[in-house]
Amino acid sequence: MATMLKLDRLTKRYGAETVLDGVSLSVAEGETVAIFGPSGSGKTVLLRLISGMSEPEDGELLINGRDVVGTAPEERGVGMAFQNFALFPHMSAYENIASPLQARKSTAAKVKEGVDRVARLLKIDHVLGHAPRQLSNGQKQRTALARALVAAPKLLLLDDPLRNVDAKLRFEMRLELPRLLQGFGSTVLYVTQDYREAMALGNRIAVLVGGRFVQVGNPEEIYDRPATVEVARLFGDPTINLIEAEIQAGNGGPVAVVGEGRLPLAPGYDGLVGRRAVLGIRPEDIDYAEPGDPQAVPVRVAALLPLNDRLVRLLVGRDGQEFNASKDAGARSLGEGAETAFRAAPTSIILFDPATGQRIAPQAH
Incomplete structure (x- = not known):
């Protein structure tokens, strides 16, 4: 054209x-x-x-x-x-x-x-x-x-x-x-x-x-x-969660250590093991898990905010980190003060270099 x-x-x-x-x-x-x-x-x-x-x-x-x-x-x-x-x-x-x-x-x-x-x-x-x-x-x-x-x-x-x-x-x-x-x-x-x-x-x-x-x-x-x-910050409401984490080797591939939890990453990030990265997770990509899930981050529901057809929860980890989670209003009921955990599909997690802010693309095997 x-x-x-x-x-x-x-x-x-x-x-x-x-x-x-x-x-x-x-x-x-x-x-x-x-x-x-x-x-x-x-x-x-x-x-x-x-x-x-x-x-x-x-x-x-x-x-x-x-x-x-x-x-x-x-x-x-x-x-x-x-x-x-x-x-x-x-x-x-x-x-x-x-x-x-x-x-x-x-x-x-x-x-x-x-x-x-x-x-x-x-x-x-x-x-x-x-x-x-x-x-x-x-x-x-x-x-x-x-x-x-x-x-x-x-x-x-x-x-x-x-x-x-x-x-x-x-x-x-x-x-x-x-x-x-x-x-x-x-x-x-x-x-x-x-x-x-x-x-x-x-x-x-x-x-x-x-x-x-x-x-x-x-x-x-x-x-x-x-x-x-x-x-990443300019797109989305609520804005994207940005979490600095250490990348470690896991049984099935690299994982990000977030507070007292671990989140599996998509294939292609093996080269980051031993380094730190900023994880970007959209609020709508956060799912809930049982508090003892080894592939999730334990959190407490600190506040609830209705937003149109969705309910936004402010989650606080045991280390004080805050996360926004956005789901349809009819999603699993978790009231203020509830103890829970969150996870995210590995392919939905975006990684950024903490020094430059540039996105880190997964490397092809």
Whole structure:
């Protein structure tokens, strides 16, 4: 598949601060890539560079094989929708959506055809005559999205467009947006601080931290095999359990000594025997065992927290270490103060280097 967008060592500074530090990324035609990361990591700045609203200090930015650094925004064929809607207050919803087509000097008939089509798709055709102040936040968001889509841009940049809408609409749009974007055939960069949104909308996720891409991969890869402890912490609610442990030899292969318990590891970690590692265990991967199980960690249930359809238990080991365990609310009943033990499937345990924070991949036999 052809490459629509290529970023090569793109760097952006504001004074002495380097906001983007040599970022590189290739995006295929028709692909949706979610740019995910914490606040201040450079996500919006990256979109501004691609759109032409700002220029990099160094690096190349190619759209359809053409370096567009220094090219005016209107010559890049890029559509953009912002999290704050950025609608023209003196224009109706219709006029806001129509503005990109009118800038292209499209005929009145073509403008009407384009606006009506995208408004129907986004279910805002009944408010086209309204001014922005008369629209709900959800309608404003859809109007801004319609304006970005109406000219059928080959490259669409969405800057956290669901951040300022209510939870119900955000959930609905997570379901609807992939279908809409596929229908328009655009290549999409979707910026978000919500890991669920990134996983729902992106064919791939590019994790941006401190102005650098620390991992790029499909949602399953990033969740199950995070490149670093930092990436692991960004995905999941409750957050991943991180436990420093010594790796020892066991009867059936290497085991991790956690407090007064032992957890078997997957094959391929024999080279770690005698060393320490950080174990990453997702709360939903923790299972309960009998307190005397030799392949489990004895713990006490310190607190219970209902979370939607799940019940989160705070577990405390005999050495004082704390662990979160998340199971469906109907799982085995263990009340506060109960003595129990936990284990995890060896293949669900992720190992990290305690010095660098990098994931340690199992070695093939």
